[in-house]
Amino acid sequence: MGHLITVATSLNQWSLDFQGNLERILESICIAKQRGATLRVGPELEITGYGCQDHFLEGDTALHSWEVLAKIIESEEAQGILCDIGMPVMHKNVMYNCRVIIYSGKILLIRPKMWLANDGNYRELRWFTPWMKHRYTEDHYLPRIIHAVTGQTKVPFGDAVVSTVDTCIGVELCEELFTPSSPHILMGLDGVEIFTNSSGSHHELRKLYRRVELIKEATTKLGGVYLYANQQGCDGDRLYYDGCAMIAVNGHIIAQGSQFSLNDVEVVTATIDIEDVRAHRATSSRSMQAAGAERYERIEVDFALSHGKFASEGDVDDLIISRRFKVRYHQPEEEIALGPACWLWDYLRRSRTQGYFVPLSGGIDSCATSVIVYSMCRLIADAAARGDVHVIADARRIAGEPEDSPYVPTDAREFCGRIFHTCFMGTENSSIDTRRRAKELSEAIGSYHVDLNMDTVVTAVRNLFSFVTGVKPQYRVHGGSAAENLALQNIQARLRMVLAYLFAQLLPWVRGRSGGLLVLGSANVDESLRGYFTKYDCSSADVNPIGAISKTDLKRFIKYAQGAFDLPILEGFLDAIPTAELEPITENYIQSDEADMGMTYDELSVFGRLRKVEKCGPYSMFTKLCHEWGSTLSPVQIAEKVKHFFFEYARNRHKMTTLTPSYHAEQYSPDDNRFDLRPFLYPSRFPWQFKKIDEVAVSLPDRSAGQVDAIKTKTA
Structure with a gap:
């Protein structure tokens, strides 16, 4: 039996970072070859980065992609290994999302994507056209920069498969796995034994299970080897691509990469016996369907993926067949601890700023944002302790250390104190408890903390209004109207945003350092959905790691972090009643978020899921x-x-147009910028819809527990 080495690769690519993307691709090929692999598969659009958006419409993007591909083809790393590379390709003046299959200085096939992702966070039809000529190829005439390297004038372009000396390989691209009639079905019936899937799949809470089940199902009935490669990291937008490269054989996962990692390059390999696929397919019903299957054009290459060794020949220590194992799933609270933390690290190191700043209120939302930053620092400390030279170099630069410094960030609290800044912006409406919790949390995680009262600033703005208009607005508890009460709350909220950016720009200077800080937001998805925040208040920030996470999940995360991160202080945040603290506290009144909103956070989660x-x-x-x-x-x-x-x-809804760019983690996110495309001016009383609801509501029987009990009592 011929053993076969296969590989799937996860890369942390960055949109338009052609030099960095090239280096990571070459490194992944080198690692794959070192492990004896003969087939290397990379993530979707790996040369450009997946999230280029409208840059895909620019000629420069296609030009630089060919330039990078030329470098790969002529590199020493790419010799003697079959490589599956992702890039955009213009064919007959039409832009396609493609895989380019290369081997030892030649292009074998350009395979365009046939089913494009075009909902939720994805808008592929805006930039690319699907290949509609299934099982058909055309000649693609190569640019001169490629001809100069390969000597080829034209190559096959279209829906075909690659036939090696010992097996057959077919390409399936990301969304094509999720479609009802996936290409792997027809390819498998025509004898394709290895399927590659190059993906740009983002992280959402609780999403990985669906992806794994689809990959397993792809070869459970059909039989075959499935190689899944995914991008990992933040490539410049709101999404975090969560890696988890996988290899499956006959419906069983035999290799899995990390889902959340600070590594720029991660290569996952497995050794399989191709005869296992053939044995799995030896069923009468499958053979009958295969006998009538339509034919795919086969692009032949004089190369064998198998090493030519047999179990009976001995000397197979390096060819131990990979066995199935239990897939690793993170709990949602772990996903919150890891995904946004990795996203924040990519954003911080690539923006080349000196750290983060959070207005720490003493409530659970800003607490969650702060603990996620601390989780990031823990990941950095772990990576540094393992000797990750890339993480150490980035950490030194961000912390203000010279390149040749011996500094290694192995202590999470110490590193947090260098790059993370928190500030409690109190007013006369703030409680002692929130101020204390903010201070104690900052001490627990090690952040550089500032505590201030901003009453003089708030009073100055209030007095200015009184001086100009001759009237002085009052809070509701002091007899003021709803308009006065709301305006006075918004003064505080918006001034906190102004002060946040002031301190973010100058705190490094205060500490004798250069550069500035990125301001982090802390508005959760439920408050955004309801619009329960002030436009341009302290929820306005540079990025927001919790902007698409529900209050319910944030509480679970804080409970998890309390034990996992050894932060007993978090118990106080869990017990506290959510409050904005923008109104005066009296003996009879304490402001409550849920009372202000007129609905609970649990109800908001239900409304959000049903709406979106x-x-x-x-x-x-x-x-x-x-x-x-x-x-x-x-x-x-x-x-x-x-x-x-x-x-x-x-x-x-108009507030959604100004939402801080948030880490996407939840399907019911109301993010207006990318994900939730809806109007921001509505007939807000919905006269037709609400009238119909009222008519039906009064006609329906009341089955609630209270009404049933009343009927029973009356009957008795």
Whole structure:
């Protein structure tokens, strides 16, 4: 039996970083060859980076891609190994998202993507056209820079497979795995035994399971080897690509890469016996379907992937067949600890700033943002302790150390004190408890902390308004109107944003360092969905690691971090009632977020999922919730909750246009910039929809527990 070495690769690419992307690709090929691999697969659009957006429309992007490919083809690393490389290709004046299959100085095939991702975070149809000529190829005439390297004038372009001396390889590109009729089915029936999938798949909480199941299912009935390569890291946008490269054989995962890592290059390899695929396929029903399958054009290459050794020949220590193992899944709270932390590290090192700044309020949201930064510092300390030279070099630069410094950031708290700055911006409305919690958290994680009162600044703005208008606004508890009360709250919130940027720009200078800090936001997805924040307040920042994470998941994360990170101080944040602390505290009144919003955070999560994921308008949301909540609430009560949500959502939708760029982690994110494309001016009272809800609500029976108990009592 011929053993076969295969490889899938995860790379941390950066959009338009052609030099860096080239170096990482070459390093991955080199590692693959060192491990005896004969096939190397990289992530989607690895030469350019996946997230180039409208730069894909520029001729420069295509030109530089060919220049990088020429460097790869002529490199020593790429000799003697079959490589699957991703880049955009212009064919007959049409731009395609392609895989370029190369071997020892030649291009064998350019395979364009046939089914494009075009929903959620993806807009591939804006830049690329799908290849619609299935199982068909055309001649693609190569640019002169490639001809000068390969001597080729033209190569096959289209939907074909590559036939080696000992097996057959087919390409499947990212979204094509998720489609109902995936290409691997027809390719497998035509004898393709190895499938490569080059992906640009982003992280979402609880998403990995679906990806793994699709990869396993791809070869469970069909049989075959499936190589899945994914980008890992932040390539310059709101998404974090979570790696987890995998190799599956006959429905079983036999190799898995890390899901969250600071490594720029990670190569996952496995040794398989191709005869296992042939044995798995030896069934009558599969053979009958295969006998009638349509033919794929085969691009032949005089190269064998197998090493030509047999188990009976001995000397196979380096060819131990990889066995199945249990796939590693992170719990959602672990995903929050790791994903946003890795994203923040990429953003920090690539923006070449000196650290992060957070307005630390003493509440759970800013606490979560701060603990995620601390988690980032823990990952850096672990990587430095392992001797990761790239992490150490970046950490020295960010911390203000010279390149030849002996400094190694092996202590998370110490490194946090160098790059992370927190500030409690108190007013007369702040409580002693929140100020204490902020200070104690900063001490626990090691951040450089500033504590200030901003009452004089708030009073100055309030007095200015009084001087100009002749009237002085009052809080509600002092007899003021709703307009006065809201305006006075917003003064504080917006001044905190101004002060945050002031301190972020000057705190490094205060500490005798150069450069500035990036301001981190701490508004969660539920508050954004409801619009429960002030436009341009301290939620306005440079980036926001929790902007697409629910309050419920953030609480679970804080509970997890309390033990995993040894931070007992976090118990106080979990027990605290969420409050903005923008109104005066009296004996009879303490401001509460849920009371202000008129709905709970748990209810907001339900509304968000139904609105975005289930695609519900007001009426369909009402009918669904009548079934889900009907045992505890009457139809009229459910109707009021749904109407209240949609009214507040609609009238605050304009705030979504100014949301801080956030780490994408949740399917019901209301991010207006990329993910949730909806109007920001609504008929906020939805007269037609709300009228229909009211009509149906009064006609439905009340099945709530209270009403049922009342009926039983009356009957008795």
